Amino acid sequence: MTSSTPRRTVLAAALAAAAGTAAASAAPATALVRDTPDTAHVPASALVDNRFWTSYTDWRSGSAAGTRAVAGHRPGLVIATPAGRTDYTDPHTGTTSAWEYASWTSPVHISTVPATEVITSWNADTPPGTWIQIELRGTYDDATATPWFVMGRWASGDGDGDIRRTSVDDQSDGRSTVWTDTFAVDDAASGLRLASYQLRLTLHRTPGTTATPTVWRLGAMASDIPDRFTVPASVPGLARELAVPRYSQNTHVGQYPEYDNGGEAWCSPTSSQMIIEYWGRRPSAEDLAWVNPAFADPQVCHAARFTFDHQYEGCGNWPFNAAYAATYPDMNAVVTRLRSLTDLETLIRAGIPAITSQSFRKEELTGAGYGTAGHLMTVIGFTANGDVIANDPASPSNEAVRRVYKRREWENIWLRTKRYNASGKVVSGTGGVCYLYFPDRPTPAQRKALAAVGIR
Structure with missing residues (x-):
């Protein structure tokens, strides 16, 4: 359900170590x-x-x-x-x-x-x-x-x-x-x-x-995100859901272990592939010819292979995922940070889904059914009461990927920079990191929404 090594967890631990x-x-x-x-x-x-x-x-x-x-x-x-x-x-x-x-x-x-x-x-x-x-x-x-x-x-x-x-x-x-x-x-x-x-x-x-x-x-x-265990609650302002394809990374458990040990670690490329296909792009049959024809959703295997960082030994390199998305015709992709769910609502309102990075204990996110030191999800909308609709690739099947998570819980686990892990140790959070993929020629409304969150 996670990339091979949690991103901010690695960062926090490594900051205390000597480097060359x-x-x-x-x-x-x-x-x-x-x-x-x-x-x-x-x-x-x-x-x-x-x-x-x-x-x-x-x-x-x-x-x-x-x-x-x-x-x-x-x-x-x-x-x-x-x-x-x-x-x-x-x-x-x-x-x-x-x-x-x-x-x-x-x-x-x-x-x-x-x-x-x-x-x-x-x-x-x-x-x-x-x-x-x-x-x-x-x-x-x-x-x-x-x-x-x-x-x-x-x-x-x-x-x-x-x-x-x-x-x-x-x-x-x-x-x-x-x-x-x-x-x-x-x-x-x-x-x-x-x-x-x-x-x-x-x-x-x-x-x-x-x-x-x-x-x-x-x-x-x-x-410069301040250290924080909690963040202010935003006020719900949108009810909308985007029609984003649903892919489960767990469909690919054990497949192509040379890429981050297989699908159980492919949350990032699986999320990337969902958004790429939302925008109407996908690999060609020729691109996918190397994938075992017995495997479902071969495009997810393709995304894992072509986001793989050979030094990190994983598919969770943030800019490598953005760069992969931008290899598709007329696509732009960036890694940034957002300040609240209000920013995500601004993007969803304009038809732009986002891939977010978060970490949490099992009891911190109701309905997830797991805890993680680092995981990517795709935010596709908000319910009438403001809860987050996410395509969560850490699901048993494609049909189970769509989840609804409580707004306050989800916002906090995404935006905080400090948290307690299952052992009670203080570790880091991602501080609002997300990937944004969008066409090279966005609509005026999309351009305005991107500018509102700092992207041109």
Whole structure:
């Protein structure tokens, strides 16, 4: 019912541990460029700041080394003339290969929220023989700088000639650490915060080819969520249910154990697949040809395979799930945080479901029938009295996936950052993390709803 390792539980435990130095990047150093003040990032609240680069103007800002911006229906960034060549030894195959690369570095973004955590997101197409690396470098509020941290090495495929998509462990500067996909200040109680950051995108391809990744969206969610065991109750404001497909991860128990031990751990990709199909996208018969024809809902197996993080050894890498969703035609996907169920109501009202991350003891969520240290669900609506309607993949069958959970219980387990586990130990909560998937051309109402929660 959970991803292979609970996300915030890992983060909380790891913050007390020592970590190594940041991984080096093949891309050249670039000059700092200041982000021009505009309305491109709309904070969802005083606790969260979102900044995404998506437009032709965005891609022409910052510093380019061998990349160029392309205009059109969906502006993006591609390799123009490679800036150099580097060798990369894939730690998951042991293969060393040469790659041409080009890079783009964003302007420095001054966050509206001096942050304790930053999570990046990207939407890209990586043809066979290409891949991308995403890095983050920041400046603390005491004016000292971090090194470049690798936030992901990603390819949509995993065939011959492709790298294995991976997070990078053991990255720390002694003040902050990257845990799988989350940059986190080691001691938030110290008052240290990340005041600004920039992102570096490095595009790779097989030497001598003309292939190139195309990146349509790159950005990050910076946040400073206070420690809290409970959150204020929101007032119900919507009764609506979206018609979202229902898939149970438990249908796939024991299937393809090489991907996070099988379906019992596939809450994240199962939730992702539900939303992808809600928007009318799905893998082709050719895409699914590798799946055992005896298995039901092969698209869920497909989602697990292509969200799998070979370092994390699980399918619960948040940005990898968003990046997978965005491989479907004209889809956008981000990881962010919301402030209340009111924000979710805003999205549902506009026809946008959300995938939320939460952890709880069995007795904390009436009707769930289980407890979990980390689990993803799909919020699809609200009842007349404001209770949450969720497609919960931790269900025995597709028919049983639709659940109704008490509003107050559900809101608290999702938004809190501290909780007591079954042993009475204080552990962490996810603080309102969610995935949002939406079309590249949303309706005016959808665009307005996304802007209201800080996403453009």
